[in-house]
Amino acid sequence: MYxxxxxxxxxxxxxFVLTVITIGRALCGGTMESKKIGA
Structure with a gap:
């Protein structure tokens, strides 16, 4: 299959874009989101 x-x-x-978005969320809002969830 070509x-x-x-x-x-x-x-x-x-x-690449999905990876950048995921890393960006983890760095910027990841800590805040985890606090809201209570993880």
Whole structure:
């Protein structure tokens, strides 16, 4: 099964953005959110 190059770039970009958002939340609001939840 051949995957076009643009799909590889798109998937990589999507994963990269999700990772950045997750890390950003963990660094910025992660501690506050955990306190609200009570974890």
């Amino acid at each position: 995957v076009p190059e643009q799909w590889k770039v798109f998937c990589f970009f999507l994963v």
